[in-house]
Amino acid sequence: MIPEIGQFALILALILAVCQGVLPLIGAHRNDAALMSVARTATFGQLFFVAISFACLTIAFLNDDFSVLYVANHSQLALPTPYKVSAVWSAHEGSLLMWILILAGWTAAVAKFSSGVPDRLIARVIGVLGLLSVGFLLFALLTSNPFDRLVPAAMDGADLNPLLQDPGLAIHPPLLYIGYVGFSVAFAFAIAAMISGDLDQNWARWTRPWTVVAWAFLTMGIALGSWWAYYELGWGGWWFWDPVENASFMPWLMGTALIHSLAVTERRGLFKSWTLLLAISAFSLSLLGTFLVRSGIIVSVHAFATDPTRGFFILAFLAIVVIGALVLYAWRAPGLDSAAGFSALSRETFLLLNNVLLVVATTLVLLGTLAPLIVEMLNGGKISIGPPWFEIAFLIPMIPLVLLLGVGMHTAWRQQNVGPWMKLLKFPAIAALLIGVILPLLFYGRVSLMLIVGCFAAAWIVITSLIQPVRSWRRKEGATAITRSALGMSIAHLGMGLFVIGVTIVSAFGVESDRAMRVGETLDVAGLEFELRDVRQVQGPNFTAIEGVVEIRRDGEFVANVRPQKRQYLVQKNWMTEAGIHPTWNKDLFVALGDQLGDGAWSVRIQYKPMIRFIWIGAFVMALGGFIAISGRRSRRTDK
Amino acid sequence: MKPRQQRMLAVGLAVAGVAVAAALTLRAFEDNMMFFVEISDVIAGEYPSERNFRIGGLVVADSVERQDGSLDLHFRVTDMRCELDVVYSGVLPDLFREGQGVVAHGRMGDNDVFVADKILAKHDENYMAPEVAESLGKHVQDQTASLGARTVECEA
Numbered sequence: 001m002i003p004e005i006g007q008f009a010l011i012l013a014l015i016l017a018v019c020q021g022v023l024p025l026i027g028a029h030r031n032d033a034a035l036m037s038v039a040r041t042a043t044f045g046q047l048f049f050v051a052i053s054f055a056c057l058t059i060a061f062l063n064d065d066f067s068v069l070y071v072a073n074h075s076q077l078a079l080p081t082p083y084k085v086s087a088v089w090s091a092h093e094g095s096l097l098m099w100i101l102i103l104a105g106w107t108a109a110v111a112k113f114s115s116g117v118p119d120r121l122i123a124r125v126i127g128v129l130g131l132l133s134v135g136f137l138l139f140a141l142l143t144s145n146p147f148d149r150l151v152p153a154a155m156d157g158a159d160l161n162p163l164l165q166d167p168g169l170a171i172h173p174p175l176l177y178i179g180y181v182g183f184s185v186a187f188a189f190a191i192a193a194m195i196s197g198d199l200d201q202n203w204a205r206w207t208r209p210w211t212v213v214a215w216a217f218l219t220m221g222i223a224l225g226s227w228w229a230y231y232e233l234g235w236g237g238w239w240f241w242d243p244v245e246n247a248s249f250m251p252w253l254m255g256t257a258l259i260h261s262l263a264v265t266e267r268r269g270l271f272k273s274w275t276l277l278l279a280i281s282a283f284s285l286s287l288l289g290t291f292l293v294r295s296g297i298i299v300s301v302h303a304f305a306t307d308p309t310r311g312f313f314i315l316a317f318l319a320i321v322v323i324g325a326l327v328l329y330a331w332r333a334p335g336l337d338s339a340a341g342f343s344a345l346s347r348e349t350f351l352l353l354n355n356v357l358l359v360v361a362t363t364l365v366l367l368g369t370l371a372p373l374i375v376e377m378l379n380g381g382k383i384s385i386g387p388p389w390f391e392i393a394f395l396i397p398m399i400p401l402v403l404l405l406g407v408g409m410h411t412a413w414r415q416q417n418v419g420p421w422m423k424l425l426k427f428p429a430i431a432a433l434l435i436g437v438i439l440p441l442l443f444y445g446r447v448s449l450m451l452i453v454g455c456f457a458a459a460w461i462v463i464t465s466l467i468q469p470v471r472s473w474r475r476k477e478g479a480t481a482i483t484r485s486a487l488g489m490s491i492a493h494l495g496m497g498l499f500v501i502g503v504t505i506v507s508a509f510g511v512e513s514d515r516a517m518r519v520g521e522t523l524d525v526a527g528l529e530f531e532l533r534d535v536r537q538v539q540g541p542n543f544t545a546i547e548g549v550v551e552i553r554r555d556g557e558f559v560a561n562v563r564p565q566k567r568q569y570l571v572q573k574n575w576m577t578e579a580g581i582h583p584t585w586n587k588d589l590f591v592a593l594g595d596q597l598g599d600g601a602w603s604v605r606i607q608y609k610p611m612i613r614f615i616w617i618g619a620f621v622m623a624l625g626g627f628i629a630i631s632g633r634r635s636r637r638t639d640k
Numbered sequence: 641m642k643p644r645q646q647r648m649l650a651v652g653l654a655v656a657g658v659a660v661a662a663a664l665t666l667r668a669f670e671d672n673m674m675f676f677v678e679i680s681d682v683i684a685g686e687y688p689s690e691r692n693f694r695i696g697g698l699v700v701a702d703s704v705e706r707q708d709g710s711l712d713l714h715f716r717v718t719d720m721r722c723e724l725d726v727v728y729s730g731v732l733p734d735l736f737r738e739g740q741g742v743v744a745h746g747r748m749g750d751n752d753v754f755v756a757d758k759i760l761a762k763h764d765e766n767y768m769a770p771e772v773a774e775s776l777g778k779h780v781q782d783q784t785a786s787l788g789a790r791t792v793e794c795e796a
Contacts, residue, residue: 235731274650352650360657371673382676382771384694389672396661514730516711566734575734594731599708603731 003068003147006056010097010147013049013104014137016042020107021130024123028195036123040111043126046133047104054101057146058088067153070094070146076159076571078542086170087160092310093146095173099290100136102174102181103129110185110210117206124192125185132184135317143310159571162543168228176221176248180286182214183255187283190276191325194332204266204275209630211262211279215255216626222248223619231579236512236590236607238615241390246369247289250362254282257358259626260351267413270348273333274355280325285362287318292369343415350408357397357404364393402457402500405493406432406464428467432460444509444610454504461497465490484632492625499618505611514594516601526608529553530591533561535602543567543576548593548602550580564593564604588612674745678775679719687748695724695754696743696772704738717742717754720779728756741776743769 020042027035057070061084066072074087074094089098107129114122140146163169189207193199225248230238239245258278264271291314342348368385375383410424436456440447469490472482482490511526522531534549545567552559562580569576582589587610594603676694677687687693700723703716711730715738716723726744736742736759746756760769 235733353653356650356653356657359654360661363658364661375673382694383673384676386672386674393661397657514711516709518709577734592731597706597709597711601709603711605731 002056002059002063003065003149006053006060007145007147009049009052009056010137010141013046013053013100014134014141016046016049017130017133017137019130020046021127021134023127024130025127025195028120028123028127031120033119036119039123039126039130042130043104043107043111046130047101047108050097050101050104054088054097057094057097058085060147061085061088064157065153066155066157067149067151068146069148069150072150072154072157074157074160076157076542078570079157079160079165080541082167082170083160083165086164089173090160090164093140093144095177096136096140096144097146098174099177099181100133100140102177103133103136103184106178106182106185106210106214107133110188114206120196121189121192121203121206124195125188128188128191129184132188132321135320139310139313139317143313156571159542159569162567162569162572162574162576163232165542165569166228166232168224168232172221172224172228174221175217175224179214179216179218179221179255180248180251180289182210182217183251183258183279183283183286185210185214186258186279187325190279191328193336194276194328197332197335199272199276199336201266201269204262207279208259208262208266211255212259212626212630215252215259216623218248218252218255219619219623219626222252223616223623226619227616230612231581235577235592235605236579236609238506238612241368241385241387243369244293246365247292250365250369251282251285251289253358253362253365254278254285257355257362258282260354260358264348264351268342268348270337270342271352271355272336273329276329276333276336278355278359280322280329281362284318284322284325285366287314287321291315291318342413345411345416345418345421347408347411347413347416350404350411353404354401354408357401361394361397361401364397365390368393399453399457402461402496405496406460409464409489409493410467424467425464428460428463432456432463435459440505440508444505448508451504451508454500454508458497458500458504461493461500465493465497485629488625488627488629488632490625491628492622495618495621495623495625497618498614498621502611502614502616502618506609506615509608509610510612511608513606515604515606516597517604518600518602523604523606525606527554528559528589528608529556530604530606532602532604535593538565540567542571543569545578546593548580548591548604550591550604552582552589560589562589562591564591566593583613585613586611676771679717679724680722680779682724682748682754683722683752689748692745692747692757694743694745695726696741696769697724697776699736699738699740699742701738717744719775725751725753726756727753728759730759733759741769741772743772 019038023035023042024039027033027038059065060068060071061075062081064071064075064077064084066075070091070093074090075084079087087094089095107126110122110129111126186207189203189210193203222245225245226238229240229245230236258275261271261275261278265275291311368390371385372383375381406428407425411421433456436452436454436459437447439455439459440451468482469487472487475481513523513525515523517523517530517532519532519535522529524530529552531551531553532548533551536547536549538545538547545565547563547565550562550564552562560582562582564580565578567576567578568574577592577594579590579592581591587608590605590607590609592605592607594605597603674692674694675688676696679695679697681687682695695717697717697719700716700718703723704713705715706713713728713732715726715728717726718724726746727749728744728746743760744754744756745758745760746754749755
């Protein structure tokens, strides 16, 4: 019964989505207030029914209703309750439903928090979001219905993939999707502006917070995914340049370009058509990402069971969205740009460079991701592109980007005089250079060119992003305080600096060692002693495990005990590595237990990962910066 | 700057950026491009000899051997027509098992043995890399078509 209610609610949501997608757009065109007012009602109605549908699926999981195919495939009686909930979005059908729920949520938020925005604009925005929702609801109902029944019902489920039975992966997809889907709001604003042919600075002011929030969630989602891959996939890498990772990273890069370009549009009324193009691209890349992940056309280590017909649906949807948007763009954009100018040395120039470099970076990642596909279509055989290529290619635009970032933050709009600018930046530049050389030498005892570049860049970003907040904090009575949006920017950039430190140090000084080890044996890795004290059996709620106990010592002194496990889940029977990690702020000590090698020996992977936490901390600080920047906006608007 | 100039500048910079980056990475691209070669082709000697490539297939049952207490491992991979010897030293991914699909990166060593430097794991035990599935499917069909008339062309 409950699954049928869910199914029925989903159909009702589709009908409301059609209303929401069609009537307000007609209303806005005819300037008919009655039709436009449908927008908000339909939006809340759609959210209501999608939420019911989502709740029904969740209940089916909690009740172990194995007469529902999706539940039978992805849950099991002994699965711990929190994972029964997160199992809802563990595979295609459920994550699509979550995508729809989040889209409805974003749309409702737009409908609710847009009191200052003209009715016609908001009606169009909601209308466009409604049309997107129609596409996804059709996708769900026609190709991927989560409520399909299984007759006869299964006695027990096939269990959730053990890799996904982890708190990190329970919240990673929702965050990622909030980010992905959030770019649809910027996209809808862009389409609405192009339909009306009217794009002013207010438009950017209204669009920007939505974009920044979506970007911040995407940042957290990606960071969480990377962290999960690090400890759960068991082998200690934090980024693999895998197609599925790239699929989430490309919208992030585009979104980053978009929030910077929106800043110019808001403050100076410039870069309008460019901003539109970025808004279209960011969302299109989100859709492309979904296509790549779901169609299985690209070989990925993250690929779960996939289905080509679904891929075809998304591809068709992607084509309609991208071609439609670009045709509209070609028609409307040329008339939008205003004639204001700026000097060669101005913040506008630096933001332009930021945009160019980020677009270049996105293009390179896209190229590397699609290359296997293109080469195969040209009959060039089946190839794959390794991480080394991405690492080199990505650094080319990234090094100038991070170096220019520190300068751009302290450059005035319109025109910057060279004198004060040099005076301000001279000290940070020298300090950063000193730190860049001394830091690695002092703590790790060697330097190389890449290391100097990395440490210099990190120090440079950190110092330059702290100048403004520190000055504001130490200001005298009566001086103007830093605005929330400037503070948010500084913090986000600071996060970028922390991230660069982490990446630089861990790639230069990380140690990785695969060894054979017997109980009682001690190995020296990275100046630490790792002793395998014991290997024993332990029992989990739905798995049994072999657990190693490894004592880590430095010069004979106890540092920590870690307990790496090899788990065997009772239903799916496959083995899973749970690494034993001793994390501290400046380094991770990581031990993973491999196979039994016979003769009492085990294979182990021991890793020393200095500063790796900074990678994720940096990303979260970036996201925090985004939220701070936005938090000032509503209060500022009400001040007026 | 006038909007027109701005646009020209933006487009110019973007094109220049992509061009420079593309030029610089083209070489790296060639070095990092790894071909997938079917086992039968490897046995026939049709593989890039001076660089790494990928192979894939099923791990032959009872073929996994290792020396006690050592990380060195030897196994055979089949594409349902030919079998290839593979050696690897290191920690194996969780889903590596006899009779299961596997993808390995590496190059040919002496004595027609493939020296793997990386064995790929998948998230999902039901998932098989598309190129492996295709390679296996082709030979299964061949076998069914010419049942009993199995050739010994593998002993090249």
